[in-house]
Amino acid sequence: MAARTRFPILILAIGGLALAALACAFSAAPTRRGDIDTLLVNAAEGWQDSGFEVQPGDRLIIRYLSGEWSPWPGQAYDAVGSGGDPACRCNVMEAVSHAALIGRIGENDPFLVGSRYEHVVGESGPLLLRINDADLNDNSGALEVLVEVER
Numbered sequence: 001m002a003a004r005t006r007f008p009i010l011i012l013a014i015g016g017l018a019l020a021a022l023a024c025a026f027s028a029a030p031t032r033r034g035d036i037d038t039l040l041v042n043a044a045e046g047w048q049d050s051g052f053e054v055q056p057g058d059r060l061i062i063r064y065l066s067g068e069w070s071p072w073p074g075q076a077y078d079a080v081g082s083g084g085d086p087a088c089r090c091n092v093m094e095a096v097s098h099a100a101l102i103g104r105i106g107e108n109d110p111f112l113v114g115s116r117y118e119h120v121v122g123e124s125g126p127l128l129l130r131i132n133d134a135d136l137n138d139n140s141g142a143l144e145v146l147v148e149v150e151r
Helices: 002-013 015-027
Strands: 034-042 048-054 059-070 101-105 116-120 125-131 140-150
Touching: 034 048, 034 059, 034 125, 048 140, 059 101, 059 125, 125 140
Parallel strands: none
Antiparallel strands: 034 140, 048 125, 059 116, 059 140, 101 125
């Protein structure tokens, strides 16, 4: 019985410290080297949220795994795209192969992903992916990509 009466008194005596320690223990996620997942990027959709939030200093790795997509009927391409006119008004991102895999963090400028992208990012926000094609109505297919964020 004495142990029961001392325990609440001890908690009250150091309650602020005990609560702070508990709050830290429960609010912090388990320490991990990073997050990794595979996902499909559909050619017929615009910017698609990958489910990853990146922060400045994170190492972002995106790798093309498989699949083909088409910016028009009759031909299919991988993440490198068609190699067509990079100045075409049909591109979302100028100076990049038509139908290439591109990415963007939040509302920042897009970047070429292609078959592999690895970079320490300077922006924060959701990672978005898409095909480099402004006209989506005749697109088909999807690419499977691996996304890894190392913190």
